[in-house]
Each structure stands twice: as structure tokens, then as C-alpha cells.
Amino acid sequence: MSFNQKGKPFPQPAVGSTQPFWRTEPHPLDDHQTPLPTETDILIIGGGYVGASAAYRLLVENKQKIPPRVTLVEARGLCSGATGRNGGHLRPDIYSATALFTERHGLEAAAEVVRFEISHLKLLEELVRKEKIDCELTFTRSYDMYLDEDQLKKAKAFYDLLVAQGFDFMDDVNYMAQSDTQKVRANIFAVDLLFDIDHKLPKTAHVRDAKGGFSFPTGHLWPYKLVTSLVNIAVSHGLDLQTHTPVSEISDTPTADGLWSVTTSRGVIKARKIIFATNAFTSALAPQYERAIVPCKGVCTQIAAAPGAPHQELPGTYAIRLGPNAYIYQITRNDGTIIAGGASHTFRDDTEQWYNNPDDGKLIDVGVDFFDGYMQRTFLGWADSGAEVKHVWTGVMGYSADSLPHVGSVPGKQGQFIAAGFNGHGMPVAFLSGKAAADMAQKSISFEETGLPRLFKTSEARLKPIYDDTR
Ligand SMILES: Cc1cc2nc3c(=O)[nH]c(=O)nc-3n(C[C@H](O)[C@H](O)[C@H](O)COP(=O)(O)OP(=O)(O)OC[C@H]3O[C@@H](n4cnc5c(N)ncnc54)[C@H](O)[C@@H]3O)c2cc1C
Numbered sequence: 074m075s076f077n078q079k080g081k082p083f084p085q086p087a088v089g090s091t092q093p094f095w096r097t098e099p100h101p102l103d104d105h106q107t108p109l110p111t112e113t114d115i116l117i118i119g120g121g122y123v124g125a126s127a128a129y130r131l132l133v134e135n136k137q138k139i140p141p142r143v144t145l146v147e148a149r150g151l152c153s154g155a156t157g158r159n160g161g162h163l164r165p166d167i168y169s170a171t172a173l174f175t176e177r178h179g180l181e182a183a184a185e186v187v188r189f190e191i192s193h194l195k196l197l198e199e200l201v202r203k204e205k206i207d208c209e210l211t212f213t214r215s216y217d218m219y220l221d222e223d224q225l226k227k228a229k230a231f232y233d234l235l236v237a238q239g240f241d242f243m244d245d246v247n248y249m250a251q252s253d254t255q256k257v258r259a260n261i262f263a264v265d266l267l268f269d270i271d272h273k274l275p276k277t278a279h280v281r282d283a284k285g286g287f288s289f290p291t292g293h294l295w296p297y298k299l300v301t302s303l304v305n306i307a308v309s310h311g312l313d314l315q316t317h318t319p320v321s322e323i324s325d326t327p328t329a330d331g332l333w334s335v336t337t338s339r340g341v342i343k344a345r346k347i348i349f350a351t352n353a354f355t356s357a358l359a360p361q362y363e364r365a366i367v368p369c370k371g372v373c374t375q376i377a378a379a380p381g382a383p384h385q386e387l388p389g390t391y392a393i394r395l396g397p398n399a400y401i402y403q404i405t406r407n408d409g410t411i412i413a414g415g416a417s418h419t420f421r422d423d424t425e426q427w428y429n430n431p432d433d434g435k436l437i438d439v440g441v442d443f444f445d446g447y448m449q450r451t452f453l454g455w456a457d458s459g460a461e462v463k464h465v466w467t468g469v470m471g472y473s474a475d476s477l478p479h480v481g482s483v484p485g486k487q488g489q490f491i492a493a494g495f496n497g498h499g500m501p502v503a504f505l506s507g508k509a510a511a512d513m514a515q516k517s518i519s520f521e522e523t524g525l526p527r528l529f530k531t532s533e534a535r536l537k538p539i540y541d542d543t544r
Contacts, residue, residue, distance in 0.1 A: 083148075094463070095297040096150075100298075103316065104151075105314045109337065113313070117350055122503045123499075125299075127511040135512070145314050146315045146335075150317070155469060155499065165187065166190060168235055185527065213389040214288045214290060214389040250285045280391070319337065323336075347488065347490065349483070352493045367473075369427055370433065370469055374414065374444045376410065376412075377409070378460045384448075385454025401416055472494070475539075478493065482520065491510065509525045
């Protein structure tokens with residue numbers, strides 16, 4: 074297991090890491106290094122989605138006549154952490170975690186988070202178009218399917234509340250009830266078809282045994298390609314990229330002239346500002362986050378039907394809710410292969426395998442088998458597909474104790490900023506969070522001026538969490 078000498082979670086050495094599908098076409102910058110600088114203005118630690126977003130913001134969007142010296146250090150290859158190992162699902166959460174946030178913080182604060190997440194869809198579309206980034210960004214609908222009646226009832230009750238409040242973001246969220254479809258479509262898959270009752274049109278989700286669910290706009294993409302493209306652009310604007318350069322320590326205090334001393338495997342860098350884009354691994358360098366952000370492993374797969382075998386084309390992406398705490402997320406890539414992950418209910422009791430475990434070099438035993446035959450078991454029209462798991466890998470998520478990310482000034486450490494703790498749900502959250510951390514570091518603006526949801530602000534109080542949602 075990969076902990077540093079102080080017992081804190083550390084990225085697993087590159088050798089031995091499980092190979093995610095997304096990293097099968099390495100970018101020329103994957104192993105990029107130049108001579109290590111001795112001093113920099115802004116040091117970004119972490120070369121994932123947040124690090125890329127921050128670098129792009131600092132050097133491309135916040136263009137200055139005399140740009141700051143910006144260095145990005147990454148422990149392993151570029152985008153080798155959660156971003157290079159995830160499900161590729163760019164799916165805003167509209168009513169799920171929102172229920173929890175509403176209960177704890179009120180509807181207004183929770184709605185801010187929803188709006189923020191939804192805004193990532195348009196923003197990334199514009200970015201990808203502007204920069205001509207080939208990352209297979211695709212927009213479709215997400216089918217959130219419930220196999221458990223009680224769980225569906227609860228979700229529907231909260232959905233009704235949001236609709237009754239008149240939130241504009243509910244306009245395109247459709248409730249789908251299980252209907253007796255036999256009368257209308259007796260010759261097609263008979264039972265288990267779902268009707269979109271709002272439009273009175275069958276929008277079949279093809280999910281076996283679904284009791285109902287919801288559909289709403291979503292996206293999917295190739296995260297590694299997005300991140301490496303953004304970093305490439307930032308490098309062309311002066312970013313100093315240092316991969317395979319793990320940071321082992323940061324001085325407790327800055328020097329009299331405000332420089333933090335950052336020890337890496339290749340030497341010491343003095344940095345005026347630091348941005349922690351270290352997600353799951355944050356507490357190795359900022360131990361005050363030990364209880365607030367816990368590294369937790371997840372499993373993900375690429376599944377393909379046998380060449381030429383018959384199988385039902387799926388209408389969008391999925392969340393398959395098998396019951397409380399039993400959940401699969403899934404996209405169909407443009408080449409027809411499926412990326413599916415989750416299934417943590419199959420290994421949840423074996424805590425050593427996943428909880429406070431930063432080792433993405435090792436598979437999770439129990440979870441792996443679950444995906445054998447998953448498509449055949451779950452979807453109508455896949456029985457003869459011959460679908461098989463082609464790739465399986467693990468990744469480490471930064472679970473936060475209160476289910477919210479930490480963004481802003483690191484309490485008590487002037488010049489240090491953070492955007493981390495994205496809970497297996499970073500794609501519609503972390504991009505703007507990275508930008509916000511960059512703006513705070515570069516322009517000395519307050520958290521409130523960044524426009525981020527108020528609940529994301531990191532604080533002394535959140536470092537002593539009153540909730541523990543990590544288990
Ligand atoms: C299996 C899995 C599936 C997921 N599926 C989805 C999904 O479908 N949709 C979704 O929205 N989210 C998903 N997520 C979550 C999402 O991937 C993350 O929230 C997001 O990628 C976080 O980006 P990041 O830049 O903060 O972290 P990361 O991509 O983990 O980047 C952090 C980087 O910091 C580096 N680092 C850490 N410590 C040091 C150090 N001391 N020195 C130098 N470098 C260091 C790491 O090596 C790493 O590369 C999933 C995550 C996993 C693991």
C-alpha cells in the first residue's frame with residue numbers, strides 16, 4: 074500500500090498501477106519533464122482535471138503581459154490519478170445529493186450546487202469547441218433507473234418538491250414510471266419498457282426490472298484527452314510541467330519573504346503560492362485534511378459486445394440503482410463500448426480493500442467479477458451480445474466527510490489554496506473549482522468573489538467534520 078513515512082496516502086508508483094482504458098493512447102506530454110526550477114510563482118501539485126483547469130486558467134484565460142511562473146508537478150504520468158481512471162460521465166447531479174444538501178443546508182444552498190454542476194455542460198462544450206479539443210465530448214440523456222420501489226418513491230417525492238418549487242433546472246428532468254406496456258407494444262420487449270409519461274412517448278431505457286426513474290441531459294467524454302490537451306495548451310503558454318515528480322513535504326511556515334519550501338523527489342522548489350490539486354492524496358501534504366478527505370478506491374471497466382453479435386442500442390448513459398447503496402454508473406462510448414463502474418456494494422464490507430486505501434495499483438477482488446455478464450443481466454436485448462469485460466482498473470477518489478468538495482484558502486496557511494475532495498463525482502464540479510482556486514491564487518480574490526457555491530468553501534470547521542459520509 075502506498076503511504077508515505079508519516080502514514081499518509083500517497084500516489085502509487087507508476088509501475089504496477091492498473092491500466093485504465095483511457096490511458097491506452099498516451100499523449101506526448103505523459104512523461105514530460107524539464108530541469109526542475111528552484112523557484113516559481115505558483116506551484117500546482119497534481120496533474121489531473123483540477124491541475125489542468127488551474128494551469129489553463131492561470132496562463133491562457135487570465136493572460137497577462139508578464140505571465141507568472143507557473144509550475145505543475147505530478148507524482149506519476151500526466152493524468153494518472155482519478156481523472157485518468159474514471160467513468161467519463163459528465164453528469165450533473167440534480168436531485169440525488171441535492172436531497173442530502175437540502176436537509177443539512179437548506180434548499181437555496183443546495184440549488185446553487187445543482188446550477189453550478191449543470192453549468193459545466195455548456196462551459197465544457199464551449200471550451201472544447203474553442204480549443205478544438207478531440208475528447209469525444211458527447212451530449213445525450215442520462216437514465217437514472219431504480220430497481221427498488223421504496224428508493225424510487227423517496228427520489229420521486231424529492232423530485233416533486235423541486236418541481237413544486239418551480240426550479241428552472243427541473244424543466245428537462247422527466248419522471249419515468251414503469252407502465253403496463255403490453256397493451257400498446259405487445260410485440261416488443263413486453264414488460265420492463267418505461268414510458269416517459271410527460272411526453273406520452275415510449276422512451277425505452279431497456280433496463281430489466283426497473284421500477285421507474287428519471288431522465289435528464291448529460292454528457293460523456295474521454296477525460297484523459299481533455300486534460301492532456303488543456304495542459305498542452307498551457308505548456309505552449311509557458312507552463313513548466315514536471316511529471317514523475319512526487320512532492321514529499323511542504324515547509325510548515327513560509328520564509329520571511331513569503332516562499333514555501335516544497336521538497337520533491339528531484340529537488341526543492343520555493344513557491345510563493347501553492348495550489349493543491351491532489352484530490353484523494355491531499356492529506357499526505359496537508360495533514361489537516363486527514364479527516365475531511367479520505368482516499369477511497371473504486372473499480373471501473375470497459376465492456377464490449379462480441380463483434381457482430383446482436384444487442385440493443387442504448388439511448389443514453391445510465392445510473393442503475395439496484396437498491397440503497399448499490400449503484401452502477403455507465404456510459405456508451407461513441408465506438409459502442411461501455412464504460413461501467415461502481416458496484417461498491419459488492420466489496421463495501423471488506424473495508425481494507427477500498428477505505429483509506431490510495432493504491433490504484435491493485436484491483437478490488439470482489440468488484441471485478443460483478444461486471445462479468447453485467448450487460449446481459451441488466452439490459453433487455455443483450456442476452457446474446459457476448460458482452461465481455463475488456464479492461465478493468467481501479468482508481469482512488471477523494472471522499473469528503475460531508476460529501477462536498479473543499480475549495481479556497483487553506484486555513485492558516487497564507488498563499489496555499491485547494492480544490493479537492495470530489496467524491497467520485499468530479500467531472501461536473503472540479504473544472505470550475507480548479508479555476509476558482511487559480512483565481513484566488515493569482516488575483517488575491519476572496520472565495521466569495523469566485524462565484525462558487527457557498528457550500529464548497531474550505532474552512533477550519535470543515536476540517537473537524539461533524540458528518541462522516543465516507544463509509
Ligand atoms: C473509478 C472512478 C470512477 C469515477 N467516475 C466518475 C465519473 O464517471 N464521473 C465523475 O464526475 N467523476 C468520476 N470520478 C471522480 C473523478 O474522476 C474525480 O472527481 C476527478 O477526476 C478529480 O480530479 P482531480 O484533478 O481533483 O484528481 P486526480 O485526477 O486524482 O488528480 C490528482 C493528481 O494529483 C497527483 N498527486 C497527488 N499527490 C501528489 C504529490 N504528493 N505529489 C505530486 N503529485 C501528486 C496524483 O498523482 C494525481 O494525478 C471517478 C473516480 C474514480 C476513481
